Amino acid sequence: MAKNKAAPNRMESIVALCKRRGFIFQAADIYSGINGFFDYGPLGVEMRRNIKDAWWRDMVHRRDDMVGLDSSIITHPQVWQSSGHLDGFSDPMVDCKKSKNRYRADQLFFAKITVSGETLGYVSVMESETMEEDARKAADKLARKAGHAKADDFTLRDYTEADPSEYELIPSPATGEPGSLTPPRDFNLMFQTYIGALRDENAVAYLRPETAQGIFINFRNVTDSGRVKVPFGIAQIGKAFRNEINPRNFIFRSREFEQMEIEYFISPDEDVWPKIHRDWIETRLNWFESIGLPREKLGEDEHPKEKLAHYAKACTDITFEFPFGVQELEGIAARGNFDLTQHQEGSGRPMDYFDEARKERYVPHVIEPSVGVDRIFLALITAAYEEEELEGDKRTVLKLHPRIAPIKVAVLPLVKNKEPLVEKAQSLYRRLQRRWNVFYDASGAIGRRYRRMDEIGTPFCVTVDFDSLEDGTVTLRDRDSMEQKRISEEDLLVYLEEQIDP
């Protein structure tokens, strides 16, 4: 993972641009901010919508085998019990302040060592096959130091069972010295909340850490109410929340983010999933390319078998070369029928599907393409950002795809103190505004206005000048090439439609 030396500066410039032009703000920055949360400004919200709309249109509307869903954010706790998130997301951790090592508290074992009832101290070992012997050796060593042959028998307990008074006395496995271990701290990655006005412990619920489970728990609702037939997919766009231990890299890893997930249900035959898995990888790569991510910055990272969850058949990440390194953009997992089976057991409701063609029942398997809106946003904006040198002049430009750009067209009267120009420009502006998010700007020199639009990624500028009053043509200026051509209003509309709504 080669790191670009200029990367930090590039990231800083992009973050500054996002703030300056109203794409992304630090959340609650008037109160000095809140770590891991972001607010999207007037341009950011447009771009976000464009990403989601493009995804929904291409993955749902333009396919025959997909339907949508919007499930609730606050979710029944049993959903997370069944899915495994409740257990998997809440490991208490212990830090050694001296060695800077971090341990899972339930994997760190300790014992109080005594000889004839007299306390000598504590020993600690990491969970392993030989931990009993290791602890015995350490205990006897402690005993010999104190002039005894052998320590009393002892029982190992894990660190979560330690009494708070013992934290100071248990040695760190790294240093062998006590006093450097912190109390076990819960790293519960799910946001907890309470349903109802009273804080009743029985009313605990969770903000979803992923949208996918909302799809699984509605599987029967969708198959019972729609006319879907395997293979088919359910798509969902929505916010998800994770208590990331350390959010980093701007919006790349944040605590509140938005996912676009698909659960694509397929037959359980073993020869089926590899091809469909592969198809989805290709579909998604092509989609990324279609919205303006350069192919050479996209990559595939296939998880090795031994790193997969026990139920998973395969998982391939689509990666992207961010300024801070190559990172995961989308995960495409073949999850077998683990989730439906879990919910079938957890809820007691059948999750099987009757395949009319095959005249048999089965619990479908699933391919899960899962991507973050915010990560796509960051990928797009970092890929689009350019600082160009133009004959001693500098131009900052966001080369965003017209489909993604927050403002599609700027309408500019060449000068603003000539009434007929302003009138004509405004009427064109009103006309385009019915269709797209467009912008009218009359202030300042024309070149300055072009550059302002470059910086926020507006792909087209249309300038109304004195010839426009004579023959009805306008100047169309292209953001990337900076070239201009004259075009009639009617041709302009056709051209813009082709470019903006492919």
Place this chain on the structure above:
RNA sequence: GCGGGUGUAGUUCAGUGGUAGAACACCAGCCUUCCAAGCUGGUUACGUCGGUUCGAUUCCGUCCACCCGCACCA
């Protein structure tokens, strides 16, 4: 969460134990017949709380946030 660094207009930077200036940006007006640079005027800042002090943006501490490493990332 640990270690290091940082925190002054929107941005990039000055500066001082006696409460601050610039450039660019932005807004208004004038000018302007196609690529940021004209004229006039204007808005905007010492992250937070506390301590020391007659007085703190400045010194000290706390918290918050950001950046860089490490760890973490089901």
